[in-house]
Amino acid sequence: MTTLSPDEKKSLAEYVRTTYGVDEYEIVGACALLWSGWESDTVAALVRLSDGRPVAGGYPTDAAPADQRVQAVNRGN
Numbered sequence: 001m002t003t004l005s006p007d008e009k010k011s012l013a014e015y016v017r018t019t020y021g022v023d024e025y026e027i028v029g030a031c032a033l034l035w036s037g038w039e040s041d042t043v044a045a046l047v048r049l050s051d052g053r054p055v056a057g058g059y060p061t062d063a064a065p066a067d068q069r070v071q072a073v074n075r076g077n
Contacts, residue, residue: 024050
């Protein structure tokens with residue numbers, strides 16, 4: 001598992017707040033994403049929201065060009 005830097009944790013908190021409307025969550029795991037032909041790699045994180053919603057995948061929305069972003073699909077459990 002990858003350890004998130006303070007800046008990555010801040011970006012993740014902003015992403016979760018904006019996307020899911022909550023400030024409290026648990027980081028379940030994180031891993032490096034390697035972008036082929038791209039200068040900068042990034043980190044993806046899985047989080048469990050404090051209000052009981054299923055684990056969600058996410059990374060800072062500006063971490064990759066718009067046409068290269070992978071969208072997470074919540075299929076529910």
